Amino acid sequence: ETGVTQTPRHLVMGMTNKKSLKCEQHLGHNAMYWYKQSAKKPLELMFVYNFKEQTENNSVPSRFSPECPNSSHLFLHLHTLQPEDSALYLCASSQVSGSTDTQYFGPGTRLTVL
Amino acid sequence: GDSVTQMEGPVTLSEEAFLTINCTYTATGYPSLFWYVQYPGEGLQLLLKATKADDKGSNKGFEATYRKETTSFHLEKGSVQVSDSAVYFCALINNAGNMLTFGGGTRLMVKP
Numbered sequence: 569e570t571g572v573t574q575t576p577r578h579l580v581m582g583m584t585n586k587k588s589l590k591c592e593q594h595l596g597h598n599a600m601y602w603y604k605q606s607a608k609k610p611l612e613l614m615f616v617y618n619f620k621e622q623t624e625n626n627s628v629p630s631r632f633s634p635e636c637p638n639s640s641h642l643f644l645h646l647h648t649l650q651p652e653d654s655a656l657y658l659c660a661s662s663q664v665s666g667s668t669d670t671q672y673f674g675p676g677t678r679l680t681v682l
Numbered sequence: 683g684d685s686v687t688q689m690e691g692p693v694t695l696s697e698e699a700f701l702t703i704n705c706t707y708t709a710t711g712y713p714s715l716f717w718y719v720q721y722p723g724e725g726l727q728l729l730l731k732a733t734k735a736d737d738k739g740s741n742k743g744f745e746a747t748y749r750k751e752t753t754s755f756h757l758e759k760g761s762v763q764v765s766d767s768a769v770y771f772c773a774l775i776n777n778a779g780n781m782l783t784f785g786g787g788t789r790l791m792v793k794p
Contacts, residue, residue, distance in 0.1 A: 574725075601781075611771070611784040624781065658725050660782075668714040668733065668775045671782055673726040 571595065572674035574659050580680045581649065589644040589677045591659030599665035600642040602634060605656040605676070617642060618665040649681045684709040688772050688785035695792050701759040703788045705772035708753065713774040715748055715755040720769045729770070762792045
């Protein structure tokens with residue numbers, strides 16, 4: 569596998585479910601990001617991790633909980649979501665955060681909350 | 683704060699037509715500028731980038747020149763193909779180490 573991978577590609581969940589999104593990067597990068605892409609809205613940065621440490625939380629509700637066990641893996645744990653959380657969730661990585669390094673994106677997880 | 687403004691779409695062109703998608707930005711310092719492309723059902727792919735004034739980024743026939751005097755980074759292609767149909771995002775990272783800021787995206791539709 570090369571680049572940035574995300575699983576699952578599609579997820580349908582109820583409002584009371586708990587699920588997790590997974591992202592893995594094979595680029596040797598040290599920074600990883602979660603973005604949310606909703607219909608008719610600009611891309612929203614959610615979280616940033618640099619060398620496994622969270623450096624940015626863009627006022628994201630606590631029903632979204634990120635985890636970064638190492639520089640190659642990033643998770644987004646989901647619980648008690650709302651229908652308006654339905655969106656495409658994109659993971660990205662770069663050499664380091666806080667720089668002008670290019671960010672490389674995964675294919676995204678299409679989340680539908682019923 | 684930083685911001686990126688793109689022309690609203692959709693942009694509909696016939697195959698082999700000339701493409702321009704306008705992008706202007708507001709940022710502190712000297713940002714790096716990017717164009718990303720998102721094909722239907724996929725994530726964002728880096729199309730091209732420029733890191734300083736007067737740099738020209740190019741890839742797959744697409745070009746964009748970093749114009750500091752007009753704070754612009756317009757995307758151009760001389761002859762579009764049906765396979766270029768996608769959403770194009772202009773973005774910047776400023777050299778103060780802030781995060782990637784995206785424009786709203788421009789949908790391009792190319793008809794045979």
